[in-house]
Amino acid sequence: MRSRARMAGHAIxxxxxxxxxxxxxTAVCFDGLYFxxxxTNFAVAGAYTTAAGVLGxxxxxxxGWVDWFSIPGKTRAKRVGLIHGLVNGVALAVFAVSWLLRLDQVTWRPTVLSISFALGGLVLAAIGGWLGGELVERLGVGVDPDAGFDASSSLRGHRRAPAA
Structure with a gap:
């Protein structure tokens, strides 16, 4: 299934x-370095990278949702895609809570609670990432139907196999 949201021949x-x-x-690493x-610079860097990561x-x-809406209904890919999106959405929310918990600190120092949320978010992101890999590598979501070892460049169009 080819992705609907594409740029220069590749899924966005x-x-x-x-x-x-x-x-x-990296934000979790900065927080660990702060501890x-x-x-203080590690705490500030952790806060900024957390915010940038959540926004990104x-x-x-x-x-991802644009691609999910183009997956045929009642398929395993549709179910896995939904779980992938929800898990990653929760991961982003958990990281956002981690960021909010440190806002009352003068130097944006992470607290034990904020780093606990960040570590939980990291675990959820890893699970969501694995599900994303399952979507692409096992279920073929976002993979160009003309993909192959000798496929033409995605910038030059697509080579079609002759009709049988």
């Missing part, structure tokens, strides 16, 4: 998800 959703995932993982060193996740999710 998988191009975008690397940013929020990387930012949110290890008490360096919302943007990526919009393109």
């Amino acid at each position: 959703h998988p191009m975008l998800i690397v940013f929020p995932l990387g930012l949110l993982f 290890a060193t008490a360096t 996740g919302v943007l990526a999710a919009m393109f």
Whole structure:
């Protein structure tokens, strides 16, 4: 099933998800560094990367929902896609709560509670990411029907097999 939201021949959703995932993982690392060193700059960096990761996740999710609505109904892909979207939506909400919990801190220091939420969000994001991999690699969602080892460039159009 070819993605509806495409740019330069590729689905937009998988191009975008690397940013929020990387930012949110990095935010947890910054928070860990803050706890290890008490360096305020790590706390501030963790807060900014959490906020950027949540905003980037919302943007990526919009393109994911565009693709989900084009999956045929009553299929395993539709069910897995729904769970994938919901799990990742909850992960973003959990990270947003983590970010909100540190706003009352003068230096945006993470608290034990905020880092607990962030770690929970990271676990949920990993589960959601695995489900996304299942959608693409097992169920073929977002994969161009002309994909193959010798397929033409996605920038030059599509090679069609001759009709039998």
